[in-house]
Amino acid sequence: MSEGIFAIARSGLDVERQRMEVIAQNLANAGTTRTATGEPYQPMRLISAPRVETETVFARELNGSAVAQASSSTLAAGGLTGAQALAVEPTNAPPRVVHDPSHPQADAHGMVRYPGIDHAGEMSLMVQTLRVYEANVVMFNAARSMYMRALEIGNKG
Template identity: 55%
Template sequence: MTASVFEISRSGMDVEWLRVTTIAQNVANMNTTRTGNGLPYQPVRLVSGPKAVFSLEEPRRLGGPTGLSGVQVYGVERLRVPPRMVHEPSHPHADANGFVAYPGVDHAGEMTLMVKSLRIYEANVAMANAAKQMYTKALEIGSRG
């Protein structure tokens, strides 16, 4: 069982859309000292990888998957980064020394990852469009005969 180029492209777009959403969540909460449950915000990262296909019809090669059909999300993991400590003695969440613990979100790193994810998304759109053009051209050639 093999996936079409459109299924593969779509899975890539879906994963990158979720990655951008996760990055946006980190950036939006980079100045959040407490969440709704009273705990500090922990930055998160989307974990993704190849989507393996196992088929009962085809023998497994070395016990592994029979093919790949795009990518998938494996989950979201919390990043273990130290908080960013800022001296703000008048802040209601300041500690005894006047420091406030903000999430350890690296703004430049998050924005870089967002640009990378958007480029991957665009590449998947271009791949789907190229496949569509090739299929259309093949149909045109086939209809001439």
């Protein structure tokens, strides 16, 4: 059961780390007019979802699998085994247009197109991501403490 708890916490940590990398990439490219390929930078978002077992708990119970009987944590979670990153996709944010005729990327009217990155929104998402990451660390440490305490109790008996 404890391995499942650790795996769930690890998967959450991994997804939030990836989300933080995407946020950092967006903030780093906020002033970028063109990428190395010459295309305008498009802000990105990490798409994540719960990870669900391929074999349902009901199917294992129906088959009388010993794994289903031993895995009460999976049964209680309804087949959820953590989180997963599905994709990194561009947002549909319109570009931010600034009048700067001296900029080398300015068009004929002196307008420069920057990525449509909302700094306040990115910072808010960064704080939220940090809080979720911290919650996963707390869960991981609490499970480890309970596991170690159970081992101590088992050694006394």
